[in-house]
Amino acid sequence: MKGDYQELVDEISALLAAPATLENRDFGLIAFGAHDSEDDSAMDPVRTRSILTRKSTPAIRAWFEGFGIARATGPVRIPAAPDAGVFRDRVCLPVRHRGIVLGYVWLLDTTPGPTDAQLTAAMEVAERIGTLLADEERAGTDLSREFRAVLTAERGWQYDMAVAALRTALGGGERGADGPHAMVCVTPWPTGDAPPVRSLPGAAALCTLPGESAEAPPAAPAPSSGPPSRAGGRSGDQPPDTRGTRPPTGTHALAVLVRLRALDTPSPALSAAERLLTSADGGATAGMASPRHGLTELTAAWREAASAARAARAAPRLGPIAQWAGIGPYRTLTALPRDLPPDPAVMPLLDPSHADLVRTAELYLDCGGQASRTAAALGIHRQTLYYRLSRVEQLTGLDLAEGEDRLLLHMALKTTRL
Structure with missing residues (x-):
């Protein structure tokens, strides 16, 4: 829990000169290294899907597990399988802690590929990842x-x-x-x-x-x-x-x-x-x-x-x-009491029959009292807007030309949303 998975994945990517991807044992994406190659073939649908959706399909999971990665204690090389959407060879580094597999580090294999010394160094980083995963779990x-x-x-x-x-x-x-x-x-x-x-x-x-x-x-x-x-x-x-x-x-x-x-x-x-x-x-x-x-x-x-x-x-x-x-x-x-009733002045306006008036009043106040802007947003004539606002004043007894009355109405309508 005290480490940074992204930093460790980047460390493996640097050691092996290839972008690495870290997944948990359920094939859920945890972190992935940057991919800066201009060669489109360096990606395949499996890696792309893992990065974009943060998971792999059950079929892909079963395919990879068929190579014994859940039991392996060292790097596992997996050949390409175009029919399964796996267009590139892969290297899988099992992430284990005290003999239990907790995840996998994936790399696209290259020619000539990483050396044994590089893979050994990468496995040491994978062990550190395993310790972090175990602590977090x-x-x-x-x-x-x-x-x-x-x-x-x-x-x-x-x-x-x-x-x-x-x-x-x-x-x-x-x-x-x-x-x-x-x-x-x-x-x-x-x-x-x-x-x-x-x-x-x-x-x-x-x-x-x-x-x-x-x-x-x-x-x-x-x-x-x-x-x-x-x-x-x-x-x-x-x-x-x-x-x-x-x-x-x-x-x-x-x-x-x-x-x-x-x-x-x-x-x-x-x-x-x-x-x-x-x-x-x-x-x-x-x-x-x-x-x-x-x-x-x-x-x-x-x-x-x-x-x-x-x-x-x-x-x-x-x-x-x-x-x-x-x-x-x-x-x-949101800090007001949850059972706070609407202000008595606003109660008559909240009758369901006045939905258009509520909408008009709130939008008018949201627009800072600008009539032309409000009328345009509502798609109505300005005279229609003035009529509705006069009805709001009649129902509430508030004067929309007064700042405090406008503030009261605005806050009451916003509170009603909560």
């Missing part, structure tokens, strides 16, 4: 419990003990508990179990929490939505509609702690969120907290990640992966 079986305890414990000795246990499991230093991390929330997650940590490169810990931990219950019924609209590229949200914004009973949210190389390099966390969304139910969203060093603010990071995921569900233009730093007013709105 061992920690992954325990960290779900400790990680969940940190995110759910009240402040006090129980929280301090959970953080201490998580710190011990992760190890210290910049590549462990003291290094840069980012929290990710994916909701709704389809099961109560977190995926194995080894299946998600860069993940330090994963756990599931009740879906309500990341989703606020709807404050009140709201109008049904019409077609999406945009105003100058800013607003592509549906009118506020609380239907479906809360996960069904029994669903969960997935929390992921992702290691980063630096606080200003969030790409590993974003990649993890994108990959997890492919395994989640349709309509799931993800949120990422601001990166932090160490474990002292994990609960705050979880609130940020969960709030960003909620914001992505409420405002589709922010998703499907939203970063806390980019959700604007939802940073404040």
Whole structure:
């Protein structure tokens, strides 16, 4: 867990002067070396698919396992098989730890190919990879419990003990508990179990929490939505509609702690969120907290990640992966009590019969009160816009020429989305 798989793969690539690919024992991609050859034949469909989809087909897996790679203790040369899509000879370096295969390093074979001395040096690096995979797998079986305890414990000795246990499991230093991390929330997650940590490169810990931990219950019924609209590229949200914004009973949210190389390099966390969304139910969203060093603010990071995921569900233009730093007013709105009812002045407007008025009012406020821009985005005449806005004022008793009244209405409509 304290190493960097990409660095080790790059080391093997340099030793053997060929791009290497690291997969786990289930043929899931972990890391791959840069491919800078101008020879298109240096790639084949199997390697391309592995890199693009991060996995191999069952048929390809069975083909390679037929050469005894799961039992091998040294390099295995595998001949090309064009009928199977394997156009190039390969060298497989089994990654083992204490006699157990945990993964494979793959290289496209060349002529004359790597020497025995080069392969021996590469196998030594593969052993280091095996140690890291074993440490990560061992920690992954325990960290779900400790990680969940940190995110759910009240402040006090129980929280301090959970953080201490998580710190011990992760190890210290910049590549462990003291290094840069980012929290990710994916909701709704389809099961109560977190995926194995080894299946998600860069993940330090994963756990599931009740879906309500990341989703606020709807404050009140709201109008049904019409077609999406945009105003100058800013607003592509549906009118506020609380239907479906809360996960069904029994669903969960997935929390992921992702290691980063630096606080200003969030790409590993974003990649993890994108990959997890492919395994989640349709309509799931993800949120990422601001990166932090160490474990002292994990609960705050979880609130940020969960709030960003909620914001992505409420405002589709922010998703499907939203970063806390980019959700604007939802940073404040998601901190409000979850059972907070709509402001009494806005309640009459939220009747389903006024869906067009809600849509018009929100888009008008999103556009900074610019009538011509709003009318163009809605595809209506400006006089029609003025009529609708007057109806909004009649229903709410608010004066849209007053800044505070406009702020109240704007925040109330955004809150209704949550």
